[in-house]
Amino acid sequence: MRLHVDQRHERVLALVRERGSLRVAQLAAELGVSAVTLRRDVETLAAQGKVRRMHGAVLPPDGTPAENRASAPGSGGAVIGMIVPTTNYIFADIVHGAREAVEAQGGRLVLGMTGYVDGEDPVRAEHLLAGGAEGLLVAPSWFGGVPAAGQERWLMACEAPVVLVERSAPAGNPAAALDRVRTDRAHGAALAVSHLASLGHRSIAALLQDGPHTAGITAGYLASVRSLGLETVPGSPSVRTPGAEFDESVRYLVEAVERHGVTAALVHSDEDAIVLVPRLQARGIGVPEDLALIAYDDEVAALADVPLTAIAPPKRSVGELAAKLLLQRLAERGTGDVPAPRRHLELLPELRVRASCGGVRGTPGLLPVSRA
Incomplete structure (x- = not known):
């Protein structure tokens, strides 16, 4: 009617x-x-x-009062804003995880995207808050993964609760006091190197994309090489600038194999690894016969012609836990409870073993390892 x-x-x-x-x-x-x-x-x-x-x-x-509009978890109605640079790659699953967590408690997730444009984050935040968002999940466009030149200032001035997603801030930076949820990418890189070492590889290269996760993967790779007493590969990790041609990356790996005895490599990301495999084969380097490969991200690694062993970040869990943490902060505001201590959550990725590393033996002491 x-x-x-x-x-x-x-x-x-x-x-x-x-x-x-x-x-x-x-x-x-x-x-x-x-x-x-x-x-x-x-x-x-x-x-x-x-x-x-x-x-x-x-x-x-x-x-x-904003406090009266914020809904406690389970009571429904919370409007959560989420700012991400893109919905491609890892962020698609992160967004899905956050949305499911918010909707499970009767709320609604509203998305804003920045396209990695510096300065767009506060603009998106203002728009979301003006539209009714009561708190923000934010993966800022910090190219190095941490704030530079005061990029955190707008976050610290934000009156709404904020949880950082797949980003962090160093000790001493004001944004280090914010809640955050991210993948421990250093652990993922160490997991890959340890698995390759367990298969007998002593000279392992790394080829990475330049971006927010490069520092973490680099740290894990280097730490694992040192702790396992592996050979140091000249120029490794090699870092490819986004948008750059792959010719230099191919030359680097060919030289690493032919001149430095490299027998395995960690490649970030899946897409880079998929592009590189046929180019290496065209230069007479077979995967995994001559070069064992592990990709990082596991977005499309299983679909490669030679299915790629990959490090898989817990993407949906990152979004889910970040959303639940933000809903908790909103509930604390709404009830006037004393806020729980701020939290820095780091989730461990897993290794998914396929054909490209030439073996299926697990890595003692660095679980989980799955077959995919």
């Missing part, structure tokens, strides 16, 4: 009071009216000072 205009207005006000923030399109669908009709209703209510309308969202009027 169609609602009378006054009934619609009452229903809109009740939903906004209950949930704190709603999209106009969502309200229209819920009330069974067109978006045009619902926008007219919202404009009328906004003119009367009963609601606010911002960027396609309906919010409670000014003066309603």
Whole structure:
């Protein structure tokens, strides 16, 4: 049965009071009216000072305390903003994990993307908060994975709770005081090197993409090479600039095999490894016969012509735990409870063994290892 205009207005006000923030399109669908009709209703209510309308969202009027709009986990209604540089690669699963965790508690995840454009993060944050987001999950466009030249300032000025996702800040930087959830990429690199060493490889190279995760993977690779007493490979790790041609990377690996006796390599990412394998084969270097390979990320590694052994970050779990941590912070605000200590969560990746490393023997002491 169609609602009378006054009934619609009452229903809109009740939903906004209950949930704190709603999209106009969502309200229209819920009330069974067109978006045009619902926008007219919202404009009328906004003119009367009963609601606010911002960027396609309906919010409670000014003066309603944010604490009263934040919903405790399980009570529903929390609107969570999430800022990521892209929804490709690892972030697709991270976003899915966060969305499932938020929706499981009756909330809604709203996404903003920055495209790795420096300075776009605070713009996206302002837009999400103006649209009703009560807290933010943020993977800032910090190319080195940590803030540089004051990139953290806008985060520290943000009044809404913030959880960093797959990013960190060094001790002494103000952003180090923020909650964060990320993958321990150094552990993943060490896991790869240890597995290759367990198969008898003593000279292991690394070829990495330059980006937010390079430092962590490099640290794990070098630490593992030292601790296992492996040979040092000249120029390793070699780092490829995003967008650069692969010719230099191919030359590096060919030279490593032919001149330095390298028999195995860690390659970040899957896509780079998939591109490199046929080019190496064209130069007479077979995988895994002449060069065992382990890829890092496990997005598409299993689909390669030679299925790639890969390090698999727990992507969905990163998103899920980050969202649950943020919902906890919102609940603490809403109830006035003393906040629990800030948390730095690091999740361990796993090794998925396939054909490209030429063996299936696990790595003692560095579990988990799975067959995929």
